Amino acid sequence: xxxxxxxxxxxxxxxxxxxxxxxxPVRAGLIPHAVVLTVTGRKRGExxxxxxxxxxxxxxxxxxxxxxxxxxVKNLRADPEATLxxxxxxxxxxxxxxxxxxxxxxxxxxxxxxxxxxxYFSAGPQDPAGAFAAEADRHPVFEVIDPGAxxxx
Numbered sequence: 001x002x003x004x005x006x007x008x009x010x011x012x013x014x015x016x017x018x019x020x021x022x023x024x025p026v027r028a029g030l031i032p033h034a035v036v037l038t039v040t041g042r043k044r045g046e047x048x049x050x051x052x053x054x055x056x057x058x059x060x061x062x063x064x065x066x067x068x069x070x071x072x073v074k075n076l077r078a079d080p081e082a083t084l085x086x087x088x089x090x091x092x093x094x095x096x097x098x099x100x101x102x103x104x105x106x107x108x109x110x111x112x113x114x115x116x117x118x119x120y121f122s123a124g125p126q127d128p129a130g131a132f133a134a135e136a137d138r139h140p141v142f143e144v145i146d147p148g149a150x151x152x153x
Contacts, residue, residue: 033053034051034086035054036084037050037052037083038083038085039079040075040079040081041075042074048071048075054084057109058105060143060144062143062144063076064114065141068120068139069140073140077097080142081147082095094146095142095143095144095145096145097141098136098141100133100134101133102141102143103132103136104129104130104132104136106132107133107139108123108125108131112125120139121135122135
């Protein structure tokens with residue numbers, strides 16, 4: 001009988017170092033689909049940046065933390081205003097954390113297009129969105145909202 005797949009937990013030191021090394025090339029637009037997320041640090045209020053791959057699902061844009069509640073997630077929860085940068089374009093946005101039901105389809109799509117993140121998920125690319133929703137508490141998902149859209153309400 002096959003044992004259930006256990007996901008890898010948290011980013012390794014190598015992955016963290018790689019993230020730091022990739023900030024420049026990502027910002028320059030040399031890494032396809034990746035952008036630099038900059039959040040305000042919750043302790044000192046200083047900008048904190050990390051490369052990230054935003055995705056589009058259902059006509060909306062999302063940020064996924066495949067490695068769990070990492071520092072950028074904690075900072076974004078403390079202050080949801082942040083920026084995404086690529087080349088000379090900087091986009092300000094407000095983040096809204098997704099519910100598990102919303103996160104399911106987003107996580108399923110993320111695993112399909114970012115294969116390097118698959119070991120961190122119990123659900124696989126062929127599993128239904130509900131399987132991803134069941135592990136949404138381990139992979140925070142945020143909707144990227146244009147601040148102007150909030151003013152229109």
